[in-house]
Amino acid sequence: MSRKHRKPGSLDVRSEPVWRPIGCLNQVSGVALYPHNRSQPALIDAPSPPLLQNYYGQRRPDKKRDAPDGLVRNPKPLKDPEQKMNDLVSEWVDQPMRTISASEANIIPSCGSSSRSKDDNRSYHAGIWHPPTQSDVPFYSKDALQFPIKAMMSAFAKIAGRGARQALQKYDRDVYVRLTHTHFLSPFLADYSKGDLAMTKAELVDLKLGRVGTMLAIADGQSEGWHFDRGDDDDTYSVVFVFGEGGWDTSEKQGNLVIPQLNLEFELNVGDVLFFQASHLLHYVLPLNPEDTDKRIVLTVFTCKRLSNHFKRYGFPRPSV
Numbered sequence: 001m002s003r004k005h006r007k008p009g010s011l012d013v014r015s016e017p018v019w020r021p022i023g024c025l026n027q028v029s030g031v032a033l034y035p036h037n038r039s040q041p042a043l044i045d046a047p048s049p050p051l052l053q054n055y056y057g058q059r060r061p062d063k064k065r066d067a068p069d070g071l072v073r074n075p076k077p078l079k080d081p082e083q084k085m086n087d088l089v090s091e092w093v094d095q096p097m098r099t100i101s102a103s104e105a106n107i108i109p110s111c112g113s114s115s116r117s118k119d120d121n122r123s124y125h126a127g128i129w130h131p132p133t134q135s136d137v138p139f140y141s142k143d144a145l146q147f148p149i150k151a152m153m154s155a156f157a158k159i160a161g162r163g164a165r166q167a168l169q170k171y172d173r174d175v176y177v178r179l180t181h182t183h184f185l186s187p188f189l190a191d192y193s194k195g196d197l198a199m200t201k202a203e204l205v206d207l208k209l210g211r212v213g214t215m216l217a218i219a220d221g222q223s224e225g226w227h228f229d230r231g232d233d234d235d236t237y238s239v240v241f242v243f244g245e246g247g248w249d250t251s252e253k254q255g256n257l258v259i260p261q262l263n264l265e266f267e268l269n270v271g272d273v274l275f276f277q278a279s280h281l282l283h284y285v286l287p288l289n290p291e292d293t294d295k296r297i298v299l300t301v302f303t304c305k306r307l308s309n310h311f312k313r314y315g316f317p318r319p320s321v
């Protein structure tokens with residue numbers, strides 16, 4: 001199933017439901033979930049069976065970053081995802097929580113820089129980014145210069161409001177603080193020359209993105225196959241916002257997002273927001289029926305690893321006096 005895009009600008013703010021954060025997810029704190037009918041999140045521990053830990057790359061525990069219980073918080077990417085995935089699937093075939101059918105055992109997880117950018121012509125990437133292969137400095141993406149996309153970003157900023165950010169503050173304060181810096185400073189670092197325009201204040205508003213990242217990926221339907229988003233910074237989060245008209249057939253869990261490394265599957269409804277580490281956690285969305293593709297539109301806010309590294313390497317700029 002390929003990823004198609006909805007025509008930019010078709011986001012209708014008035015018809016959107018209130019978005020509810022599902023919450024933050026990482027291997028340590030488990031999952032915070034805001035079901036539609038609850039005002040308080042329910043915490044669910046990630047029931048990652050021990051065998052799945054083997055699928056994380058190894059690195060030495062880091063006292064500052066890792067949980068006191070010794071769980072590695074941000075494991076290295078898998079070295080050989082295809083093989084590991086096949087092993088994983090075959091080991092899971094009889095497990096009750098698994099969500100992968102045997103017929104999918106030959107899936108090939110894409111492991112490029114970011115599978116989001118693979119079919120560039122059919123998805124949009126708007127904001128400040130720093131993909132692995134282009135440019136030495138972060139830049140303002142061309143997509144973000146198109147009027148309909150800008151309109152979409154503004155609409156998104158209004159809809160995203162503060163909910164996602166508040167969830168982040170509550171569940172992962174460290175990332176919240178880091179992301180606040182990165183989000184605030186990256187417009188000053190970015191190269192706008194590709195756009196050939198001076199940024200006005202109004203245009204900067206477009207970059208708000210709920211202030212949970214610096215880039216917005218826009219796609220409808222669902223992402224293509226198993227993948228990592230390798231370019232994303234896992235010291236922050238990739239934040240998936242689901243909307244669209246909704247009402248797609250879910251009789252076979254279509255549209256659910258599956259994270260096999262955590263042994264978790266999320267039923268994502270319109271209005272849900274999921275935080276997770278997309279560069280280390282293999283994920284997959286169960287295909288929608290072809291006639292339903294347009295009913296689900298996903299906006300993913302993320303921050304590029306290279307952009308974050310830039311700040312780590314050079315430190316935060318000091319205000320000039």
Ligand SMILES: O=C(O)CCC(=O)C(=O)O
Pocket residue numbers: 116217221222223229240257268278283285298300
């Ligand atoms: O369609 C989805 O829910 C997931 C989107 C996704 O994986 C991505 O944007 O990288």
Ligand SMILES: [Fe+2]
Pocket residue numbers: 223227228229278283
């Ligand atoms: Fe993804």
